[in-house]
Amino acid sequence: MTAPQSTDGHDVKDADRIPDDAELPDGQFYDPDAEYEPDPEYAATIAPDAARQRRERIGPTGRPLPYFPIPGPLTERGPAKIIAMCNQKGGVGKTTSAINLGAALAEYGRRVLLVDFDPQGALSVGLGVNPMELDLTIYNLLMERGMAADEVLLKTAVAGMDLLPSNIDLSAAEVQLVSEVARESTLSRALQPLLPDYDFIVIDCQPSLGLLTVNALTAAHKVIVPLECEFFALRGVALLTETIEKVQERLNPQLSLDGILATMYDSRTVHSREVLARVVEAFDDSVYHTVIGRTVRFPETTVAGEPITTYASNSVGAAAYRQLAREVLARCHAE
Ligand SMILES: Nc1ncnc2c1ncn2[C@@H]1O[C@H](COP(=O)(O)OP(=O)(O)O)[C@@H](O)[C@H]1O
Ligand SMILES: [Mg+2]
Numbered sequence: 001m002t003a004p005q006s007t008d009g010h011d012v013k014d015a016d017r018i019p020d021d022a023e024l025p026d027g028q029f030y031d032p033d034a035e036y037e038p039d040p041e042y043a044a045t046i047a048p049d050a051a052r053q054r055r056e057r058i059g060p061t062g063r064p065l066p067y068f069p070i071p072g073p074l075t076e077r078g079p080a081k082i083i084a085m086c087n088q089k090g091g092v093g094k095t096t097s098a099i100n101l102g103a104a105l106a107e108y109g110r111r112v113l114l115v116d117f118d119p120q121g122a123l124s125v126g127l128g129v130n131p132m133e134l135d136l137t138i139y140n141l142l143m144e145r146g147m148a149a150d151e152v153l154l155k156t157a158v159a160g161m162d163l164l165p166s167n168i169d170l171s172a173a174e175v176q177l178v179s180e181v182a183r184e185s186t187l188s189r190a191l192q193p194l195l196p197d198y199d200f201i202v203i204d205c206q207p208s209l210g211l212l213t214v215n216a217l218t219a220a221h222k223v224i225v226p227l228e229c230e231f232f233a234l235r236g237v238a239l240l241t242e243t244i245e246k247v248q249e250r251l252n253p254q255l256s257l258d259g260i261l262a263t264m265y266d267s268r269t270v271h272s273r274e275v276l277a278r279v280v281e282a283f284d285d286s287v288y289h290t291v292i293g294r295t296v297r298f299p300e301t302t303v304a305g306e307p308i309t310t311y312a313s314n315s316v317g318a319a320a321y322r323q324l325a326r327e328v329l330a331r332c333h334a335e
Contacts, residue, residue, distance in 0.1 A: 071329045080197075080198035088213070093261070099123060109160070120168075126302050137167050139169040149194050214247060218252045231271070259287065259288040263294075264293075264294040265291045266294045297311075
């Protein structure tokens with residue numbers, strides 16, 4: 001499918017260029033901004049009613065899908081906006097979203113720092129780093145006064161994207177920090193010198209609401225909450241939003257929720273559609289229009305040790321994270 005490109009951002013007068021239904025395989029989602037060869041099987045997972053979506057430009061969340069412009073080049077660097085990828089549940093797509101949102105932002109010319117803030121080190125692994133072999137990690141940056149970030153920073157294979165890796169050492173920090181002065185703002189202090197060098201810093205949180213996560217929230221400007229489109233998706237979200245509010249009140253007044261990201265969505269199951277509808281009912285405009293479908297491509301990227309944007313650049317999964325990057329940038333600019 002060759003997609004017509006809109007240049008001015010909003011005025012998508014594509015009615016006469018939209019292909020007939022017959023031209024698109026069943027279940028394929030028409031996206032006038034598509035830059036990819038859709039994989040029909042995957043596309044079907046995010047488009048239950050392709051014909052209606054094409055006519056009305058209704059996104060998978062059931063709301064009209066706005067156009068998120070392709071971001072232009074930046075004229076000046078930083079100071080970085082810090083985003084915490086946070087949900088105390090494991091396996092909801094935090095690490096996958098941190099890596100791929102970061103890589104997509106870097107593709108759009110933004111300088112990105114990914115912070116692995118989970119002692120499991122999954123984000124480091126996902127970028128091809130073996131955490132067991134590291135001498136210096138984010139732990140050293142947090143706990144050792146005088147340690148420079150440069151000594152810990154690693155370049156990734158993605159141009160413009162760096163990594164502060166972690167490994168199991170970080171689990172000791174959670175215990176040691178308890179007796180520190182201003183223990184909640186240790187990460188925030190460690191990141192301060194890096195702000196001028198980046199446009200975005202994305203922190204991948206561990207699956208708990210403990211002191212490490214509170215540190216991430218204290219350092220952040222924005223929180224992204226990935227929710228897996230599964231039965232218990234909303235369970236625990238009240239506790240999470242309460243924690244975000246407490247940190248905002250007591251430690252970090254600049255903190256706000258950027259959005260709720262529905263992940264692992266499969267529109268072919270009634271269940272997935274119902275969960276997404278309930279998430280939109282509960283969180284309304286906080287839910288990103290961009291929805292990440294379920295595809296085996298994501299677990300594959302972990303094995304490959306690279307983002308989907310490079311591993312399968314033309315896949316719909318890569319396109320989804322590019323669209324998320326554009327939506328996040330649009331939300332930033334709207335402020
Ligand atoms: N959209 C998706 N479709 C299919 N599998 C996914 C998707 N996103 C993530 N996964 C897989 O689900 C597992 C958990 O994802 P991960 O990002 O590690 O979650 P978390 O960091 O919240 O624990 C990983 O194996 C990952 O590859
Ligand atoms: Mg993770």
